[in-house]
Amino acid sequence: MDFGSINPALLIASIMISATPILLAAIGEMVVEKAGVLNLGVEGMMITGAVVGFAVAVTLTSPGFGFVAAAFAGAALSLVFALLTQFLLSNQVATGLGLTLAGLGLSSLIGKPYEGMKSPPMPKLDIPVLSDLPIVGRMLFSHDAMVYVSLLLVVAVWAFLKYTRAGLILRAVGESHDSAHALGYKVIPIRIAAILFGGACAGMGGAYLSLVRVPQWTEGMTAGAGWIALAIVVFASWRAGRVAVGAYLFGGVTVLQLNLQAAGANVPVSLLSASPYIITILVLVIISARGVHGAPASLGRSFHATH
Amino acid sequence: MKRRTLLASAALALSLGTGAFAQDPEVTAGFIYIGPPGDGGWTYEHDQARQKMEAHFDGRVKTIYQENVPESADAERAITQMALSGADIIFTTSFGYMDPTLAVAEKFPNVKFEHATGYKRADNVSTYSARFYEGRAIQGHIAGSMTKTNKIGYIASVPIPEVIRGINSAYIHAKKVNPDVEFSIIWLYTWFDPAKEADAARALIENGADVVLQHTDSTAPQAAAKEAGNVITFGQASDMAEYAPMPRVSSIIDDWAPYYIDRVQAVLDGTWESTDTWDGIGAGMVGIGDITDAVPEDVKAEALELKDKIASGEYHPFTGPINKQDGSVWLAEGETAPDGDLLGMNFYVEGLTAEVPN
Structure with missing residues (x-):
């Protein structure tokens, strides 16, 4: 066994790249679920973001615009979900699954002309002083902007839900939409706003795959990342910090086990291969073992004012 | 009432639509794909061959396909559905469809089945594969x-004989020209997951590899290698020419079209019977893509x-003397x-340091 060939700085850098798409999608979905809506269309919104982000980034040779476009594309797709579930009161599970199918089909249609193209490189941030630190600089402070955006987003979501009035209202809507409605809060518009936020985050997560992590467009390239994000939200018991832990654990163990295989570690490969799932679930279950960790009480239930 | 009229007119339009063609298709050929046709690799080539075959028969054959079919119980459902929808011959194009294909074939004795890369046959199940290891020898060199x-x-x-064969063949021929060469092998347990494939390529490159060979279906490792710079790769299953001249310096190309045309012709002629085909570079089933400058x-x-x-x-890529990993003799001097x-290869040859996962 020779781990000398694993460079910790490069390893951490790869872990951050691997975790970011799932983190973006999961933090968005967490807000949606906090508002009492279960949107199973994360995979569909991610892949739509991946293809639209890629197409725009290639056309305008600007990854930045790519991410903005991906956010809009994800939000646009989630708007369909919002209209169907909030106004027409369709079943959220079925609509979400439909959204995934629609997103996969739509993306392969949009993506046809972009197969085999290369994405413009995403500039790495060069933070004065910090990026120049030995080892740590390379490890933590010289990534592309989206890595930091995703982490700031986690902090912002946490602070929003915990300390702001608007966050409290959003949680109230998710816990008991009838009570929130009785208090005069507009349940439907609040939920739609949350759904759009979730869609935008999933779209950006998808674009991170096609613009940074892979980087190219391939049909079906999310390959289940959206479902992982959904699972992480549940195992993280709807807490922003734990979502971040879950996403980094999953991304981290995925990359770590690949590196261990590359370095020739003497561990059964099938075990290494399953380790991202096992370790992420174990850790999140253990840290969720104490305290309140139930789902938002109104999760997945349709709301209609006359009821 | 209104809806019924609508349905009736739709049905009428449909029958008129098909009637407008020169002739009705005589045979329906179905395809089950492991990934999307847009993967740029394995499924892409099967789909290209499907289209060529359909064009060749010019209306006499209709093709249908289902993509992204997992190698699980789902496969049996998908194949059954295809048989029920009237396919006369069904090509199942991944190793993991082996048992599902046989199970469905038993229920539909009048439908012909063709399973790629497997080794189990029945009266209405043929197998076909290509000797990819011949191409791997050239890659290894x-x-x-x-x-x-x-x-x-x-x-x-996935640790199946076909993949292990490829590793052994590439290793033997790399070792022949460079005795110091070492192989790092990463198993992904999937045929198609671009993000994971890119991560794996990066992990290998970060661990010092400057050549990345792949036995997965997407072009993601090529993209990761390009980003890294001084790394060379080979197109897998398809030419992947968009990454030439660097990192992709050559490729193994699967050409299934002649086989598909041949087999469907046999169904049209009523001469189809269960066979086992395993062709290589000589027969044209394995192509070697342009070697770049x-x-x-x-x-x-x-x-x-x-x-x-x-x-x-004249030359067989597995020609002795070759020992197994544990040092025991597999092939004596000159033996092929x-x-x-x-077909059943489940061991590494001498010199490879990792263990074959089981």
Whole structure:
């Protein structure tokens, strides 16, 4: 066994790249679920973001615009979900699954002309002083902007839900939409706003795959990342910090086990291969073992004012 | 009432629509794909061959396909559905469809089945595969000649004989030209997951590999290698020419079209019977993509010579002396590997350091 060939700085850098798409999608979905809506269309919104982000980034040779476009594309797709579930009161599970199918089909249609193209490189941030630190600089402070955006987003979501009035209202809507409605809060518009936020985050997560992590467009390239994000939200018991832990654990163990295989570690490969799932679930279950960790009480239930 | 009228007119339009063609298709050929046709690799080539076959028969054959079918119980459902929807011959194009294909074939004795890369047959189930290991020998030769770090990364998919054969073949031929060469092998347990494939390529490159071979279906490792710079790769299953001349310096191309045309013709003629086909470079089922100028002239010449010798049957990539990993003799001097050994290959050859996952 020779781990000398694993460079910790490069390893951490790869872990951050691997975790970011799932983190973006999961933090968005967490807000949606906090508002009492279960949107199973994360995979569909991610892949739509991946293809639209890629197409725009290639056309305008600007990854930045790519991410903005991906956010809009994800939000646009989630708007369909919002209209169907909030106004027409369709079943959220079925609509979400439909959204995934629609997103996969739509993306392969949009993506046809972009197969085999290369994405413009995403500039790495060069933070004065910090990026120049030995080892740590390379490890933590010289990534592309989206890595930091995703982490700031986690902090912002946490602070929003915990300390702001608007966050409290959003949680109230998710816990008991009838009570929130009785208090005069507009349940439907609040939920739609949350759904759009979730869609935008999933779209950006998808674009991170096609613009940074892979980087190219391939049909079906999310390959289940959206479902992982959904699972992480549940195992993280709807807490922003734990979502971040879950996403980094999953991304981290995925990359770590690949590196261990590359370095020739003497561990059964099938075990290494399953380790991202096992370790992420174990850790999140253990840290969720104490305290309140139930789902938002109104999760997945349709709301209609006359009821 | 209104809805019924609508349905009736739709049905009428449909029958008129098909009637407008020169003739009704006589045979329906179905395809089950492991990934999307847009993967740029394995499924892409099967789909290209499907289209060529359909064009060849010019209206006499209709093709249908289902993509992204997992190698699980889901496969049996998908194949059954295809048989129920009237397919006369069904090509199931991944190793993991082996048992599902046989199970469905038993229920539909009048439907012909063709399973790619498997080894179980029945009266209405044929198998077909290509001798990809012949192409791997050429890759190994180029990889061993060109590596500067003497570390070659290999992205493996699922531990089945076909993949292990490829690793062994590439290793033997890399070792022949470069005795110091080492292989790092990563198993992904999937055929298609671009993000994971890119991560694996990066992990190999970060661990010092400057050649990355892949046995997964997407072009993601090529993109990761391009980003890294001085790394060479090979197109897998498809030419992947968009990454030439660097990182992609050559490729293994699967050409299924002649086989598909042949087999569907047999169904049309009523002469179809269960067969076992395993063709290589000689028969044209395995193609070697253009070797780019990134490869030194002499290495390129040697590689082409090797290709010609394999094609003519003068040289077999598994020619003794070859020992198994544990040091026991597999092939004596001058002995070539029997097909049976190759089809069931579950061991590494001597020199590879990792263990075969079970």
